[in-house]
Amino acid sequence: MTGHDGFREFVLARQQALMRTAYLLTGDAHLAEDLLQSVLVNVARHWPKLARDGNPEAYTRKALVNQYVSWRRRPRHELPSADPPERSVSYDEAALDRIVLRRALDRLTRKQRAVIVLRFWEDLTEAQTAAALGCSVGTVKSQTHHALARLRALAPELMEESEMQEVLR
The missing domain is CATH 1.10.8 (Helicase, Ruva Protein; domain 3)
Incomplete structure (x- = not known):
């Protein structure tokens, strides 16, 4: 052994x-x-x-x-391609919402994104998220509040928090 x-x-x-x-x-x-x-x-x-x-x-x-x-290295933007895709792709509404949300998530700070992922994807409590991040519950609450506000500003079409939570899942 x-x-x-x-x-x-x-x-x-x-x-x-x-x-x-x-x-x-x-x-x-x-x-x-x-x-x-x-x-x-x-x-x-x-x-x-x-x-x-x-x-x-x-x-x-x-x-x-x-x-x-x-991590210090993280590409912030995708590089555009000179060649368009060979065929058009049709997306359903949920897929479009996920694309919009993913782009909005890319514009959050790393800590805000981590809080959103842990709270809404991992479905951790505020206390569990605080333990995972090594911070206080109050910090988790404020980071969640600021991150959701930023997401609402970046993706107003996903304005409803319940809709945003559904897309995150």
């Missing part, structure tokens, strides 16, 4: 959920993969202690958020 017993099973069981969280944080599939990979390397280093003493999923989620917030 090694000190890493259970790590493979943990990754296999939680990889999709962790990847979704990483994607929602970064807004980019490749950056999400990089983020998750770097976090899982650190989790593997601490696995014996986590498996023995802690909640590995909560630790991993917190590590994802912390690593995301601390």
Whole structure:
């Protein structure tokens, strides 16, 4: 037996959920993969202690958020292509809402985006979000308030908070 017993099973069981969280944080599939990979390397280093003493999923989620917030490199804008797409793509209304919301999320600060992802996608309580971010519940409340206000300003067509929460899910 090694000190890493259970790590493979943990990754296999939680990889999709962790990847979704990483994607929602970064807004980019490749950056999400990089983020998750770097976090899982650190989790593997601490696995014996986590498996023995802690909640590995909560630790991993917190590590994802912390690593995301601390990243200095993050492309802020997509580069336009000189060539238009070969065929037109039709989107349903829900898909368009997700595109609009994703672009609005890209314009939030990293901490605001992390709060939105944890509160509305991960469905964490304010206290759980505060623990994941290492801040107070009051900070979570104010960051949520400011982030939702910014989202409303950036995407007025998603004005209703309940609609915005549905799109986030």
